[in-house]
Amino acid sequence: LRVRPLHELRSHAPGEPAGIDHLANIDSAPPPGEVMVEMFDYDADHFEARTAGDLEDLEQFLFEDRFKSAKVRWIDVLGLHPYVVNRLRLRHGFHTLAAEDVLHVPQRPRVEVYDGHLFVVTHFLSIGERGLQAEQLSIFLFEDTVLSFQEFNRSSLAPLRARLEVAGTKLRKGGAGFLVYVMLDMVVDHCFPLLERFHDVLDDLEDEVMDSPKPAVLQKIQDVKRDLAAVRRVVWPTRDLLDQLIRGEHKNIGKSARVYLRDVQGHAVHLVDTIETLRELAGNLTDLYMSVNSNRMNETMKVLTIIASLFIPITFLAGVYGMNFEHMPELDDRWAYPSFWVVCLLVSAGLLTFFYRRGWLGGDG
């Protein structure tokens, strides 16, 4: 299983033809275990789940009859391999460029309209072991068939499979468009805990900045900014994607499914708002850092100034009476030494008063 940082760019090499026809391993099936193809036939009353056993003869599997003529068929592919994508392409007739976008992850979230079907690209965001990670979910929506391609994480869509098994739900009654809605709803809802997490991280960083403003903290802030920029690059186009699905009069998405998509879009707008706020908070932290640091330097300077200023004048005085001139009348005076101490105390008291008036002797200001 691969984990990719979000900033990675993916396209075919310059000059290479687009599409998947020329790919090397397009005619050889993947080793067992690398790709998993599941097929769900369902309507309000019927439900059957099948798993493709023999990937080398995938085509036959794909042409199997629907279970009791169930209304909707969902083919769920986990793992990306040119052979599998190409078999599905030949069976369902989607465009070679769309097939390429399924394989060359990550692509920008978007919806593309073809004759008879829609192609939707989107991303599941999550926090993995090596930081923020995204997994592309590519969806083809035909009139009563849905194809979905995921990279590695079977658990992302697990709740959907579980809900499908329950008869009589809106999901079972709804058509293919409703199934796609549920997937997009899950994609968007996945982002909320992520942003809560960012919120907590920023709160912690604010405390760290106030306590000890070291460059390491700033670097963490930079990392958060970078991650937020990455999340934003996924969420903004997802919002637009939903907008297109709602406004475009695609016949594959019924009117009632559109009401539900509007709900998802509301959440996506909320996400966008929240990301912008988080970015602002992260930006403010940099200001806070600089200011706490500058305050600390001021503190250091004050300590140095107070100590140096207190002792420099009286050290001079001590130096004077350590001189070896023949004729220094004060040296012989009986009260000279006590007087010296009195002068020292007076000078120090004067300076302390001066500093006190400036407010330098307060605790932290």
Place this chain on the structure above:
Amino acid sequence: LRVRPLHELRSHAPGEPAGIDHLANIDSAPPPGEVMVEMFDYDADHFEARTAGDLEDLEQFLFEDRFKSAKVRWIDVLGLHPYVVNRLRLRHGFHTLAAEDVLHVPQRPRVEVYDGHLFVVTHFLSIGERGLQAEQLSIFLFEDTVLSFQEFNRSSLAPLRARLEVAGTKLRKGGAGFLVYVMLDMVVDHCFPLLERFHDVLDDLEDEVMDSPKPAVLQKIQDVKRDLAAVRRVVWPTRDLLDQLIRGEHKNIGKSARVYLRDVQGHAVHLVDTIETLRELAGNLTDLYMSVNSNRMNETMKVLTIIASLFIPITFLAGVYGMNFEHMPELDDRWAYPSFWVVCLLVSAGLLTFFYRRGWLGGDG
């Protein structure tokens, strides 16, 4: 009663179905006192207010005849509970997604158009004990019926209930659309004292920054910025919501009510302008902070430099004549010691002149 910070996000858990049908306590009425349902029937001449006694049999209450066939019915719900929302949904036939948005607070302010009714989400903003707080007000507007849902604060709409009791007012003569206008007017007018408060806080913070630029002050500025960002997230969409109500030709909102809504929208635009100005002022305070701080550091440095520079050269001189060399002709000179003091004074005077010319001896610059 719950108090929520504004940044909280709310959506159903990923994978869970949307809508309220699957909620746990949808079939059991809330304990007495947790939810309050009031019903107002009125037109220009008639007025009656009723309170639902028995929440377990809410449906019967909702089907009661209107008082003397009064034109408008307003059902005012305080406290959010799935059972109550669902009863009202069954009675008045609004969408399960709208019902979910009533319960899953906070939602983004917006208006949604359904066949036969409008669904409006907005927020009352106020300063509570634990800082800025928002309370969602969800409104359903049917042809001659208004449903409103509030979370906890009965006083927000109290003036409206009082005005309803007075016969012959425009409010009593107006239809359901006019009632919704009055609610939205109150929502917007609630923000004005809030922004005045922010203005005062920023003025106080400016004084604090000028007096003693401590990190704590900057943290307060950050808090204000955060609160302003939160208020903005509520007010901007409210402005758009009003725009939609005015431009969309919804038959539930008459032409005369639209004139009044235009007035509310004018206030909302004013709010948006003011928030932007406040944000700018808060941003400027950070600059002011950094500059005051840098001035203070400069001051500290000058004090240190002046004191150190005055005494370091003459301390050296005193050190010279404290040396124990055999052959130091000055030591025996009768006028050496007084000359030493003269030299010290001359050096100090020279340095003071130097500092004075640089303007370092002025009061605060």
Place this chain on the structure above:
Amino acid sequence: LRVRPLHELRSHAPGEPAGIDHLANIDSAPPPGEVMVEMFDYDADHFEARTAGDLEDLEQFLFEDRFKSAKVRWIDVLGLHPYVVNRLRLRHGFHTLAAEDVLHVPQRPRVEVYDGHLFVVTHFLSIGERGLQAEQLSIFLFEDTVLSFQEFNRSSLAPLRARLEVAGTKLRKGGAGFLVYVMLDMVVDHCFPLLERFHDVLDDLEDEVMDSPKPAVLQKIQDVKRDLAAVRRVVWPTRDLLDQLIRGEHKNIGKSARVYLRDVQGHAVHLVDTIETLRELAGNLTDLYMSVNSNRMNETMKVLTIIASLFIPITFLAGVYGMNFEHMPELDDRWAYPSFWVVCLLVSAGLLTFFYRRGWLGGDG
């Protein structure tokens, strides 16, 4: 007469009904001298100016015949009082919300279209004793009648009254729409000297920053920024207002008046450009401030470093030969003392060379 800072917000209290019907003093005329109502009837050949003597019987005055059936009537009200506004409202039939906006100053500049008349809100900006001040000018434009309401400053429209007395001018020949154009032209032209003034203030502040960067200067810069934000909040909507008047096909504004309004709008666009430039200049001043300050600190540091570095090593040397060890061969050497001075001079020369090479001994860098 009231003078208001621009940031003040004004709306009715939350929950209070909109409109003016419920205002306390709507039925009692204001004391003499508080409000002044003038009436001008004119066309190309005729002109008459009348002043309402008895405010308590204002209605009769307003129903007086036009002087020789003059084409245009202009009613000019100075001072805002519910009684007067309401009398005019009853006579000319404008909306109660518009009447409220006349009284509840300041309102956002805008134009509102009613059946048969336009309602225009705008502001005269000027520099008063207590800083920037704005006075609302509210205008109702009927087919051949103009009502204008001002708060206190009779001199703002004085040139217009003077120009009206001259027969045969374009103003006298033009209709009611042309009169409104002249008012708006004056409103916009009033801003030019204001912005010139801001320009001069920023130039002065730049000099102050270069001479002595004290926090007080920065506070002045903040004040300018705040004032500019306020001016912007008035000028931007005025530009939009003019745009609406030109594009909207209002029959009260003839085609030729529209050409003139286009000219005013050109000036308003120029104002907007200039305000943006001024805001940028003010923002740059903050940068300049920080940089001058940081340069000054650098200077201070250099003085301290040079003086301290020059004397610290040789003070140590003097300390060494002030030690009381029994066996210090140098002490008895005849040339030891002169050698000591030579060493001091060499050390100092070396350090001065070092500083000179770093460019620290130059005048100001």
Place this chain on the structure above:
Amino acid sequence: LRVRPLHELRSHAPGEPAGIDHLANIDSAPPPGEVMVEMFDYDADHFEARTAGDLEDLEQFLFEDRFKSAKVRWIDVLGLHPYVVNRLRLRHGFHTLAAEDVLHVPQRPRVEVYDGHLFVVTHFLSIGERGLQAEQLSIFLFEDTVLSFQEFNRSSLAPLRARLEVAGTKLRKGGAGFLVYVMLDMVVDHCFPLLERFHDVLDDLEDEVMDSPKPAVLQKIQDVKRDLAAVRRVVWPTRDLLDQLIRGEHKNIGKSARVYLRDVQGHAVHLVDTIETLRELAGNLTDLYMSVNSNRMNETMKVLTIIASLFIPITFLAGVYGMNFEHMPELDDRWAYPSFWVVCLLVSAGLLTFFYRRGWLGGDG
């Protein structure tokens, strides 16, 4: 000849009527030499240039027959005087507001559409002795006549006059619209060397900042920013102006001329891009300044810290053995004095090692 800084604002005084009818010297011709009126009649085959000799009888000159019925007439006015502008206005019938805009320079670049003619305002930008200067070029485009008004610089359009004399060129074959295109092309092309110049200035300033970051450098950067803002205020509207000319279906501008204008607009868009990049570079220079300055301060601090830290401990030691206590066993020790030096060297070596490890002894970091 006047030279104006770009930020100057120009409008009539508040309250004064718009247009030029009321101007003082509208009926008296300017003294000879102040205004120059030239007239060019041309088509593909014919060409004649005439200069108005007697400005007091300008009208007669303007009514002269075209040279051999040449297709296009261009009247080129250098110097702005109400009398001359008014004569031309009476002859060609343009609007009094346009006439005012010709005289009240500078106006915002724009195009205004009147019945039968277009009015175009634009500016020649150049670097004069007193910095950046702009000269307004006002153009009236009739069906086969072009009027152009310039302020003082006859050389700006000199290449155009020269090209007109060559028979058979596209310019001579083209109509009045093509002539206007050539003028606008020259206006835009004039900006390219200007921006190259800004580019060089910014490069020089970057070197200055790296060498010696004094406030004077920052002030120069501010000046560049200010100039760039001024250039932008001219170029942005010029781009829009060209857009309007191309899109608006003005019959005075033929389809082929529109192709050429599209080319000019391409250059204007390029200018806008370049200005934005230059503004960004100027903004970055401020950051560079602050950072170089802060580095220098760091350097100063390090020198002070190293020298002070090296000598302060050993100076203390020397002070200890300069004490006059009776009982100090070390004083009598034979190896005490050499040991003292050894200790001094060890302490210094230790501190130098400490500084070296921190990287403070490197050349510049």
Place this chain on the structure above:
Amino acid sequence: LRVRPLHELRSHAPGEPAGIDHLANIDSAPPPGEVMVEMFDYDADHFEARTAGDLEDLEQFLFEDRFKSAKVRWIDVLGLHPYVVNRLRLRHGFHTLAAEDVLHVPQRPRVEVYDGHLFVVTHFLSIGERGLQAEQLSIFLFEDTVLSFQEFNRSSLAPLRARLEVAGTKLRKGGAGFLVYVMLDMVVDHCFPLLERFHDVLDDLEDEVMDSPKPAVLQKIQDVKRDLAAVRRVVWPTRDLLDQLIRGEHKNIGKSARVYLRDVQGHAVHLVDTIETLRELAGNLTDLYMSVNSNRMNETMKVLTIIASLFIPITFLAGVYGMNFEHMPELDDRWAYPSFWVVCLLVSAGLLTFFYRRGWLGGDG
């Protein structure tokens, strides 16, 4: 071969006529080797490549019959010379302004629509020896003919020539529009490795900033910013160009080619997103720089303060007992000297405790 920095501006001199007719060397062929003209005739089954031998008689070459009436002809010109461009212009009839834009590189990327053909300007970006460089690729698309002009780098389009030789590919089957798509695809795909490179450079710079924040690093950051601004100035208009090609219903670009162009545009949008993110990262590095620098200064200050504060008080004490007063009782005390050391240790311990409590003795904070 020329290499140009991206910021260079190019237009004809002010006043010079547009187009190429007046260029000096338009009638003399370039010396051999300077320009290379290749001609490719192909369709699904046929393919022939020819090279123009004799540039002086280019016209004849251009009029040669197509190889076996092949569907598409591509004329590929390497090297820009007025003579060659003009010959092609005469043969294929494109506009003189377009010809000028082919010669006067660099032009802004854009598409221009002429009757019967499209003119597309775009740039190959690459990192050359002297930094970022761009090479203009100008394309004319006729119904079944494509002309392309490049400046110097034959390898940019080499993969395309190689792919053309393979029979039966989509490229060979596609028409002229498909050929242009492949070129634009290569242009966009060329940018991906470039941006990866920028990403690496920024990562390295971040490390450098954390290690040693010298002005040289900041200058490198500025360079990256400058380069990014340049890349952006190329990529943004390329995205718009693709949008225009897709939306505009140009008959030279078939429906299937448009699907492919949509794919390219998706990549271009991805590039734009990435550039914005990189700009943000570069901007953040400046903040990081300032903060690391300010931390370092704080460190320096702390070292100075600690060392100075430790020794200044006890040096004073040593000075006191070095005084030569007659009457100093402590001097004769037997335990005075050890007591002195004890006091010194106590004072130092006190100060160290003070510093420790402030957290100044930690490693790096």
